[in-house]
Structures are given as C-alpha cells and as structure tokens.
Amino acid sequence: GENVEQHPSTLSVQEGDSAVIKCTYSDSASNYFPWYKQELGKRPQLIIDIRSNVGEKKDQRIAVTLNKTAKHFSLHITETQPEDSAVYFCAASIMSDMRFGAGTRLTVKP
Amino acid sequence: KAGVTQTPRYLIKTRGQQVTLSCSPISGHRSVSWYQQTPGQGLQFLFEYFSETQRNKGNFPGRFSGRQFSNSRSEMNVSTLELGDSALYLCASTEAGAGEQYFGPGTRLTVT
Numbered sequence: 001g002e003n004v005e006q007h008p009s010t011l012s013v014q015e016g017d018s019a020v021i022k023c024t025y026s027d028s029a030s031n032y033f034p035w036y037k038q039e040l041g042k043r044p045q046l047i048i049d050i051r052s053n054v055g056e057k058k059d060q061r062i063a064v065t066l067n068k069t070a071k072h073f074s075l076h077i078t079e080t081q082p083e084d085s086a087v088y089f090c091a092a093s094i095m096s097d098m099r100f101g102a103g104t105r106l107t108v109k110p
Numbered sequence: 111k112a113g114v115t116q117t118p119r120y121l122i123k124t125r126g127q128q129v130t131l132s133c134s135p136i137s138g139h140r141s142v143s144w145y146q147q148t149p150g151q152g153l154q155f156l157f158e159y160f161s162e163t164q165r166n167k168g169n170f171p172g173r174f175s176g177r178q179f180s181n182s183r184s185e186m187n188v189s190t191l192e193l194g195d196s197a198l199y200l201c202a203s204t205e206a207g208a209g210e211q212y213f214g215p216g217t218r219l220t221v222t
C-alpha cells in the first residue's frame with residue numbers, strides 16, 4: 001500500500017515567520033493530497049488539499065505545492081500566528097484509500 | 111447536517127477482553143474509514159468500508175475487524191485486547207470517491 005513520510009516531526013518558529021512541512025509518497029497512482037490540522041484534544045480537520053492535476057494551491061496564508069515527478073508535496077504557512085500551533089498531517093489518497101504521514105508538531109512562539 | 115459521531119467516547123478494558131466501537135457517518139456518506147492514533151505514530155489506517163464491503167485494509171492483525179451496515183453505520187471490533195491497543199480510534203466518512211474525510215471525535219480506549 002501507499003507509504004507517506006513526513007518531515008520534520010517537530011517545528012518551532014517565531015510568530016510572523018514562515019513554516020514549511022514536507023511529505024513524500026510512494027504510489028504514483030495517488031491523486032489526492034490533503035493536509036489536516038489537529039489541535040490538542042480535537043479531531044483532525046482539513047485545511048487545504050490538492051489534486052494531482054494541479055501543481056500549487058493557495059488559500060490566504062496557506063499554500064500547498066505538489067511535484068508528481070518527485071512524488072513529494074509541501075505545506076507552506078506564511079505569517080504564522082500562535083493559533084497555528086497544532087499537529088499537521090499530510091496524506092496521500094487513491095480513491096478513498098487514504099494514508100497519513102506521522103505528523104508535524106508546529107509550535108509558534110509569540 | 112450532523113457530523114460524524116462515535117460511541118462510546120471513552121472505554122477502559124482489561125487485557126484479553128474484546129471491544130466494539132461504533133461510528134455513524136455524515137448522512138449520505140457511504141465510505142467509512144477507521145484509524146488508530148497513538149502518540150508519535152500519527153494516524154494508522156485500519157480499514158475502509160463502502161456499501162457494507164471492506165474495500166481497503168491496513169497492516170493490522172486479524173484481531174482487528176469491522177463491518178458496515180446498510181445505513182452506512184460502521185463498527186470495529188478488537189478481540190483479545192493487548193496493552194498496545196490503547197489508543198484513540200478515529201473514524202472518518204466521505205462520499206463515494208476521493209475527497210475530504212470528515213473525522214469523528216474518536217473513542218479513547220485504555221487497556222489495563
């Protein structure tokens with residue numbers, strides 16, 4: 001099955017700085033790549049997603065890039081704020097078979 | 111629409127026992143996936159059900175099983191519980207194809 005690797009496992013940034021989280025996947029048939037944010041004690045929630053026919057997608061301070069050839073995709077958060085502190089998960093999906101990375105704990109210091 | 115619900119929310123069991131967890135998807139969603147979440151391990155995929163059939167399966171032992179009913183509600187069962195089964199079990203529902211998965215609040219299982 002699909003294998004998703006995510007780096008780094010922890011990331012600490014100063015408020016206002018940018019944060020980048022990177023993921024690689026193994027199955028070239030994967031065609032849907034969501035990113036989820038999980039705050040402490042809460043369920044994961046989708047923050048942005050991208051499909052394999054698109055190279056980049058942006059939503060306000062959040063952007064995702066996809067390189068199908070290299071089989072990697074990244075999450076970029078600009079102008080980070082303390083409320084961005086959470087665990088972020090990337091995932092790769094073939095139809096409804098979705099596999100997640102191990103997560104990145106992002107801490108934004110005020 | 112009501113969100114994904116899971117029952118019970120918390121459960122304490124003893125080694126060797128079995129447990130059944132329940133998940134009710136968003137109305138109209140026919141796919142239900144189950145995940146095990148432990149600290150440092152992220153979200154480990156257990157299995158996915160669609161129209162009462164297991165469509166995909168992760169790398170978990172046969173002690174973990176599931177089923178889906180005609181109303182799309184799903185249950186997962188863990189037999190012969192081990193201490194390492196202590197985790198948060200999340201279910202998520204989606205419409206038939208690929209797309210956003212909506213997660214339930216999870217069931218926190220503690221095995222003593």
